[in-house]
Amino acid sequence: MKRTLVALVENKPGVLNRVASLFRRRNFNIDSLTVGRTENPAISRMTIVVDADSEKIRTQLHKLVNVIQVQDVTEIPDVSRDLALIKVRVNSQTRGEVVQLCDIFRAHIVDATTDAVIVEVTGDEDKITSMTELLRPIGILEMVRTGVVTMTRGEHVLSPNGYKMRPGGNGYRTNVL
Amino acid sequence: MKLTGAEIILECLLREGVDIMFGYPGGAILPTYDAMTKYPQLRHVLVRHEQGAAHMADGYARATGKVGVVIATSGPGATNLVTGIATAMMDSSPVVCITGQVPSAVIGSDAFQETDVTGVTLPVTKHNYLVYDVEELAYTIREAFHIARTGRPGPVLVDIPKDVQNAVTEFVYPEEPIELPGYHPPQRATDEDIAAALALIEKAERPLILAGHGVIMSGAGREVLQFAEMTQTPFALTLLGKGGLPETHPLSLGMMGMHGTGYANLAIQNADLLLAFGMRFDDRVTGNLKTYAPNARKIHIDIDVSEIHKNVRVDVPIVGDLKTVLGQLMPHLKPLEHKAWLGQIRDWMEDADERDIVNRDVGERLFAAHVIHDMWRATGGDSVVVTDVGQHQMWEAQYYPHQRPHTLLTSGGLGTMGFGLPAAIGAALGLGQPNVWAIVGDGGFQMTLQELGTAMQERAPVNIAIMNNGFLGMVRQWQEFFYEERYNATPMHNPDFVKLAEAYGIPARRVTRREDVIPAIEWANSITDGPTLIDFVVEKHDLVYPMVPTGADLDKMIRRPLPSENAI
Ligand SMILES: Cc1ncc(C[n+]2csc(CCOP(=O)(O)OP(=O)(O)O)c2C)c(N)n1
Numbered sequence: 001m002k003r004t005l006v007a008l009v010e011n012k013p014g015v016l017n018r019v020a021s022l023f024r025r026r027n028f029n030i031d032s033l034t035v036g037r038t039e040n041p042a043i044s045r046m047t048i049v050v051d052a053d054s055e056k057i058r059t060q061l062h063k064l065v066n067v068i069q070v071q072d073v074t075e076i077p078d079v080s081r082d083l084a085l086i087k088v089r090v091n092s093q094t095r096g097e098v099v100q101l102c103d104i105f106r107a108h109i110v111d112a113t114t115d116a117v118i119v120e121v122t123g124d125e126d127k128i129t130s131m132t133e134l135l136r137p138i139g140i141l142e143m144v145r146t147g148v149v150t151m152t153r154g155e156h157v158l159s160p161n162g163y164k165m166r167p168g169g170n171g172y173r174t175n176v177l
Numbered sequence: 178m179k180l181t182g183a184e185i186i187l188e189c190l191l192r193e194g195v196d197i198m199f200g201y202p203g204g205a206i207l208p209t210y211d212a213m214t215k216y217p218q219l220r221h222v223l224v225r226h227e228q229g230a231a232h233m234a235d236g237y238a239r240a241t242g243k244v245g246v247v248i249a250t251s252g253p254g255a256t257n258l259v260t261g262i263a264t265a266m267m268d269s270s271p272v273v274c275i276t277g278q279v280p281s282a283v284i285g286s287d288a289f290q291e292t293d294v295t296g297v298t299l300p301v302t303k304h305n306y307l308v309y310d311v312e313e314l315a316y317t318i319r320e321a322f323h324i325a326r327t328g329r330p331g332p333v334l335v336d337i338p339k340d341v342q343n344a345v346t347e348f349v350y351p352e353e354p355i356e357l358p359g360y361h362p363p364q365r366a367t368d369e370d371i372a373a374a375l376a377l378i379e380k381a382e383r384p385l386i387l388a389g390h391g392v393i394m395s396g397a398g399r400e401v402l403q404f405a406e407m408t409q410t411p412f413a414l415t416l417l418g419k420g421g422l423p424e425t426h427p428l429s430l431g432m433m434g435m436h437g438t439g440y441a442n443l444a445i446q447n448a449d450l451l452l453a454f455g456m457r458f459d460d461r462v463t464g465n466l467k468t469y470a471p472n473a474r475k476i477h478i479d480i481d482v483s484e485i486h487k488n489v490r491v492d493v494p495i496v497g498d499l500k501t502v503l504g505q506l507m508p509h510l511k512p513l514e515h516k517a518w519l520g521q522i523r524d525w526m527e528d529a530d531e532r533d534i535v536n537r538d539v540g541e542r543l544f545a546a547h548v549i550h551d552m553w554r555a556t557g558g559d560s561v562v563v564t565d566v567g568q569h570q571m572w573e574a575q576y577y578p579h580q581r582p583h584t585l586l587t588s589g590g591l592g593t594m595g596f597g598l599p600a601a602i603g604a605a606l607g608l609g610q611p612n613v614w615a616i617v618g619d620g621g622f623q624m625t626l627q628e629l630g631t632a633m634q635e636r637a638p639v640n641i642a643i644m645n646n647g648f649l650g651m652v653r654q655w656q657e658f659f660y661e662e663r664y665n666a667t668p669m670h671n672p673d674f675v676k677l678a679e680a681y682g683i684p685a686r687r688v689t690r691r692e693d694v695i696p697a698i699e700w701a702n703s704i705t706d707g708p709t710l711i712d713f714v715v716e717k718h719d720l721v722y723p724m725v726p727t728g729a730d731l732d733k734m735i736r737r738p739l740p741s742e743n744a745i
């Protein structure tokens with residue numbers, strides 16, 4: 001069963017590498033991993049979807065010095081979003097079909113040329129999968145997905161604020177990549 | 178005070194209480210070697226191979242409980258450390274490695290002797306750093322020592338580009354507390370944990386303590402022994418747990434696991450409660466996990482949360498420092514008795530005595546087990562013993578009972594051949610006492626024997642005892658048991674180890690008969706201002722018994738046959 005973990009990590013060079021290396025050497029399968037900044041510039045946030053024993057992953061991640069917090073949020077009500085950009089080949093007949101599908105899926109056409117349109121669709125994984133299945137016969141030219149980001153609903157908050165940290169970042173880059 | 182990065186490194190080492198470091202120079206670390214000339218109070222030991230430096234620092238750390246320090250250059254210098262770092266990682270030994278790196282401006286350009294050392298060592302360090310800014314240097318080194326020695330200890334590497342070592346800055350030692358938002362080693366158990374543990378302890382009829390390395394690292398030997406005596410609970414030790422509790426104690430069952438005592442393994446399989454104290458249920462101690470301790474409830478106390486439920490699911494997991502947690506538990510303990518259980522264990526022990534090789538007359542032949550047992554007698558059981566890896570390591574674990582913590586240093590988790598001699602040199606230099614023995618196999622000794630040069634140059638008081646069986650004995654044993662006696666790549670033609678030692682100016686002897694064992698050991702002990710070597714020419718074909726084959730049930734041991742005319 002798929003499990004979703006969210007982690008707060010220090011915004012330091014190599015941290016993504018540490019996390020990825022841990023997954024590989026412990027033989028944990030990652031379904032998707034997204035990472036980005038939070039409102040605290042010193043801390044980044046990861047959403048990790050795995051198909052494995054998430055308790056083992058959580059405790060192993062916790063051991064990395066740069067990982068501040070890890071939570072398994074699978075059982076907590078949440079909002080999860082994946083974003084896809086899908087470039088579809090169109091002609092005068094199929095263009096209307098794509099517009100209709102976008103209506104149904106509340107997707108947007110964000111670029112259009114005579115031969116192609118780019119569709120932007122946001123939603124959970126299932127929604128994006130159905131959208132791709134319907135666009136496939138029309139002709140998908142290329143596609144990119146961000147991977148899932150997750151936030152729990154309501155009172156349950158994973159805040160990146162309030163941690164005691166030393167300022168300064170080893171001179172060079174300050175991001176987890 | 179304006180200092181160079183190199184000087185800052187050494188200032189920081191002094192403030193961490195470092196008095197000795199093990200290293201090897203090279204281009205990218207030369208600024209630091211040059212700065213050493215201004216810090217004569219920091220003793221530098223020149224090794225013969227960087228692997229030796231890592232094992233020496235590890236041996237130093239295991240013997241003294243302090244952080245061991247390694248210095249090496251970039252590229253090949255750093256990659257040579259990897260085996261030693263991985264060894265320290267697997268056995269939770271606190272070591273800080275300082276490596277030179279090519280100048281920061283050329284990092285990533287495949288510069289001469291450039292290796293991505295933080296990348297290479299990422300999976301085998303507790304944490305590592307690449308320092309780009311001299312302003313960060315002092316704080317980083319402080320943090321490195323903090324991480325190495327706290328929580329579950331381990332190796333930390335700090336990679337420092339040459340230009341950072343040369344850069345000059347105003348040196349202010351950072352005194353502010355270390356703030357690591359993601360690093361808070363656990364200490365105390367919750368009240369619920371303690372209550373849950375007590376409930377199991379009071380109900381148990383056949384309890385058993387499994388004492389691991391954590392007993393020693395937490396300094397909890399006294400508490401564990403009190404617990405054992407008060408609740409009349411027998412204890413078995415892991416290989417790295419040896420020394421944590423006195424092994425000649427009536428409640429001691431000796432070592433558990435693959436080459437553990439039969440009665441320790443039988444006790445595990447028949448127990449109704451296991452108290453796992455600072456151990457991690459390694460596959461070498463559990464055998465088949467499916468049939469492991471089938472009737473036992475389990476209480477697991479460990480400082481590393483990721484060890485909980487990793488190999489064995491437990492009933493009461495407690496994440497914390499063992500000494501602290503036992504301190505919370507003890508006031509609630511009531512004295513208990515387990516007479517029937519202890520009686521049962523005593524019966525198992527008697528059967529084992531009969532099979533034991535040390536209780537047999539073996540005529541003219543010299544057995545490694547006898548040599549090690551005689552060494553135990555001749556040294557009053559009070560030496561610091563460092564082993565290599567193989568049959569001799571298991572015989573030491575079986576025939577040299579330890580009484581005090583930090584007196585057996587051995588590569589358990591990684592099983593690194595070549596560990597013995599350099600780790601013994603590090604221990605001897607750290608302890609400054611002449612009772613350190615390296616028990617090594619003829620195979621493993623030859624993996625790092627170049628460190629005889631270091632022992633000679635530093636006059637390290639280490640006594641080297643080679644258990645020379647002319648074979649990679651432990652592998653030969655597996656070939657005998659599991660590969661129908663096809664002895665491929667295990668017989669070895671060895672040099673004359675006595676002459677070899679003498680070439681280094683190290684006094685040496687060869688022993689081939691039992692009656693010469695104790696005099697030779699006494700001779701070696703009488704030389705206290707430098708190394709000695711004894712080449713014990715032992716039985717080639719002996720086997721370590723009992724043995725639980727890999728993956729077999731823990732009580733399905735291959736045991737030494739009962740005495741008969743031909744069997745040994
Ligand atoms: C670096 C390394 N290579 C290979 C092994 C596999 N191995 C384990 S024990 C052993 C034989 C050791 O032979 P020796 O040092 O002579 O000790 P003995 O078993 O004969 O006492 C070998 C090859 C190892 N543990 N470490």
Ligand SMILES: [Mg+2]
Pocket residue numbers: 567618619620644645646647648649650
């Ligand atoms: Mg051998």
